Amino acid sequence: MNLKKYLVRALHRLQKGPGYTYKELLVWYCDNTNTHGPKRIIKEGPKKKLIWFFLTLLFASLVFWQWGILINTYLSYNVTSSLSIGFKTMKFPAVTVCNANPFKYSEVKHLLKELDRLIEAALERILQPTPGNGSENLSPPLNLELWNQIPLVLIDEHDKDNPIILDIFETNQTAVGNETAMGNETKKKYKLAVKLCSHQGSDNCTYRNFSSAAQAVTEWYILQSTSILSKVPLHERIRMGYQAEDMILACLYGAEPCNYKNFTQIYHPDHGNCYIFNWGMDEEALNSSNPGAEFGLKLILDISQQDYIPYLSSAAGARLMLHQQKSFPFLKDQGIYAMAGTETSIGVLVDELERMGYPYSDCTVNGSDVPVKNLYSQYNTSYSIQACLRSCFQNHMVEICGCGHYMFPLPEGVSYCNNEDNPGWAYCYSSLRSSIKQRQICIDSCKETCNDTQYKMTISMADWPSEASEDWIFHILSYERDMSTNVTLDRNGIIKLNIYFQEYNYRTISESAATTIVWLLSSLGGQFGFWMGGSVLCLIEFGEIIIDSLWITIINVISWCKGLKQRRARAQYPDAPPTVSELVEAHTNLGFQHEAVGAVPGAEALPPEPGTPPPNYDSLRVQPPGPDSDADTE
């Protein structure tokens, strides 16, 4: 009893609450809350009460439903993009120029001599298949060691089901000749293939088929020359490539003259020596603040086509690429050609995409969170998806084949593949290269960068130099380069390039979060306000009421437990039990039949003194209120 009083007082102190029963509490809440619906429930007539009750319930559920939608929307991290186009002073892109041919043939001839003789002999046999001519007449015997490492074979496909494989330098060469001679009349059925074996002489071989002999020869030559050149140290390879002063004949940036010294040399495995203008590695990147060819970069290059390696690269021209400062030029992917004997004008539009990182999109800012070791970091360049893919490939190559491919940078402590040390490398490489699984692994592990910059180029070409100006231009350029009065240049080697910003030089698409936390809050508030006129305070109010009702529950439970105890006590020590008439009198109130029903739930909270009979109705009216009266009035 004391405890309950204490609790009641404690409850009072704690909550200063509005009532002792759920009903009082609810009524008080409805009357005083700031949300709009509940007030109506208690203020209106019975029918409207019902309507308002359901309306309030409906609105409340609507609010919760829509909140769910809003929170879901927020968690999907949508972005909106804004586009801006215009001209501004921008960093001029880094311009990489290379020759399509990696090395001067005159310099590498001593290395490739054997190979060239082999292929010439082979071609001779394939194309003019009459035995006993040409190739045998060559004075030094052919070095078949190279050939046997990766041989070219002819596949006779007259019989579709069991093709006959013919080695070009093998003993049955005469048979080849006859067959080919027969092929003159029928349709051509021969195919050239590259035979790749996991070990020399082993049976584990595949034939890489080619529909065209030209393609087969090129592939074969690339494989062989790769193996030979990978043994040459880097400084030697650089020496064999095109030198800046030979290649870059004239340079003009805006109104300022520049020369080959303004270019940074980089060794590119595909194209030998490449030269990068405005790379921004050593000095600040140049800005360009004017559109138009007059303010761009003008270059005159010489690619000296006579010095091309005949079997390695069949296309002649300069390879160039525009890219961002401090990024590695991946010419095979993004590079374009410039044709000899022409003037190529390139108008540049910088197409930028600035994206938000995690969680808005799955991109990487600097590549540090990508699980692939970036091998291109040895060039001190920034992360790019191409660098990642190539590094990924090279890592796989080292893992599986035990050596690195010549076209990609080497991880530490690994050497490049060559035929002597790794006889099966070509087989290993070509199976790895065509493996879909390996590619998928790399695609999955690499992430694109958040800031994607592309240089959109408008390319136009014209013949250069013109017939009329040809003579003096060649004369001057030859004089300047070689200090000779003889013309050392010709149409087949000379290229003019103009690279400049277009009138609109940037198109930037930048992302911003579509749903911020502020947006979420205001939308939540809007919803709550729209349906119920509520705010955060209303939620707090509601929480308060829940705490209050918890208190009431606690009190009720305690009192119920007490009552139970007392009843048990009463059962043990039965006092004079109330007579039937007394009980009946206590519970029936004549003329108020309806309350008889209501009296039953009140019975739980039994009056504190078990001995005293329940009060009579009339006496109740004047009785001072006490905690026990709840049960009766109900």
Added chain:
Amino acid sequence: AATAPGKKITARLKRTLPVRGPQAPTLSELMRWYCLNTNTHGCRRIVVSRGRLRRLLWILLTLSAVGLILWQCAELLMNYYSASVSVTVQFQKLPFPAVTICNINPYKYSAMKEYLSELDKETKKALETFYGFSEGKSKVRRSVDDWNSTGSDFFQQIPLLKVEDFSRTATDLHSGQKRKIEGSVFHKDSSIVNSGDSNDIIGFQLCDANNRSECALYTFSSGVNAIQEWYKLHYMNIMAQIPLETKEKLSYSADDLLLTCFFDGLSCDKRHFTRFHHPLHGNCYTFNSGKNGTILSTSTGGSEYGLQVVLYIDEADYNPFLVTSTGAKIIVHDQNEYPFIEDIGTEIETAAATSIGMHFTRSRKLSKPYSDCTETGADIPVENLYNKSYSLQICLHSCFQKAMVDSCGCAQYAQPLPAGAEYCNYKKNPNWMYCYYRLHEKFVKEQLGCQQICKDACSFKEWALTTSIAQWPSTVSEDWMLRVLSWDKGQKLNKKLNKTDLANLMVFYKDLNERFISENPANTLVILLSNFGGQLGLWMSCSVVCVIEIVEVFFIDSLSIVLRRQWQKAKKWWRGRQRAGAPERQGHHNPACLDEDLPTFTTALRLPLPQDGPLPRTPPPNYSTLRLEAAFTEQLPDTLELGRR
């Protein structure tokens, strides 16, 4: 009275709420009640403010708040259908597009000889007459009489004319006679209208076959255009009469066109190409057309992993009048798209390596009501004649073809046939060319309504191409390359290939980033409602409940009050009339007025409830106790409430 705080509150409520909505006797009472008890802010201020100025101020503020809400909500509604654009970049394995390759020259000239020899002869004659050009020195100039004997169908059909612009007379090539031009003159090149001194203008006249006076003269500033256009007209006539199978045979086979093929590091051959017959370009070959169910994809960017083909362009076998440039045309398109080579093809030079870097962009627009585009084309009233997915170009072409069939009775050669129609040729439809030109004129001037009917497709794929050219083969590799390629081509060819007959083409993805530009609805219903809620809450702290309140008070309650008053008035008037006739009766009017005589228990039970009596669910109190309690009411208001419960 701690017995029932809840009841106390209810009682207090009842005291503070003397009148509820519809019970209010007058409208002003109702308004007052509303203003005091509404949940919206502002209104209460009007009632509780003291002083006229202050009240006026509050009225103004409240009204302006209401105005602002209405305005802002209208703005929100009007901007509901707006879209926001999002650009996503995804790095992934990309499907390789279909690449359609055509020789610029549609049919082998040598094979076409039997069909075109007549026309070519005529064309050469025309060249000779107008420009004094003769191909071979050995050729003897033929006289005008000779021409008649050869029976020049072509000139009779469409005469080539030399026009003296100002006199509006023309020299007929066929008869050599001058004649007056009737009908309207159409200038294909408008510039000649200004240049007065060019008096020799060549053109041709198209007449309505049924009505000879109805003629249109088409003139060109240059004979090159005129001859080509004239030749093309006749050519289409001839080709329209040749069945498709024959035409396919006349054109290049895959073996003819493709010398080598290399895709994704692997060799490929003609089986990877699908033939596709284009009316103007002959046989075209589509790489990766998806016909056999699989669409190739690339998982590595860069030139070596794309498509590399060497094309054989037999320049010697070109039609000299139909096409004047050499090379191939390619188009990169989606597998479901129709390749409109004549419209958007890229030309490929011979003796060069053309490297085409692609960048893939996919776009999607929102259809109605956000923008006027169509998802599938099913809602466009133009039948899709192409067996491909909808595009604007397809719609326009189909629409024109439809109009052509409707008004000229036959179909134009360059577009597919609608069901039941056949291609025009002047044996069957002597009138078609005039009709076609007239229709085309209308089409260009947007008079056919095609441009209005056809809508953009909502989603489209675009491959942005960066084309660059290098010399190929290089001077040092030319020798072996040509030899090996000749061998590839087959030993039949004894002569070595010429490098101007070859074109090297590389099509590859520059990167595997797919850009996806999509429009998203900027607003959803949830957001719109949130914004409404924000506006309502900001200006007046209002919610839907307030809106219901307003409806309730201003419409239902006010109406009921007005109605009640009218009813009472009517009753009063009726009573007044009755009173004039009959004695007054009061029983109905004041049922709660019980003071007159004490009712018995039974009558009390029958009585209607007093106006602010107990709630209907409580049982009617015992009459005597009620009376007794009434004596206490003054002292114990709380117990009165209890009793009523």
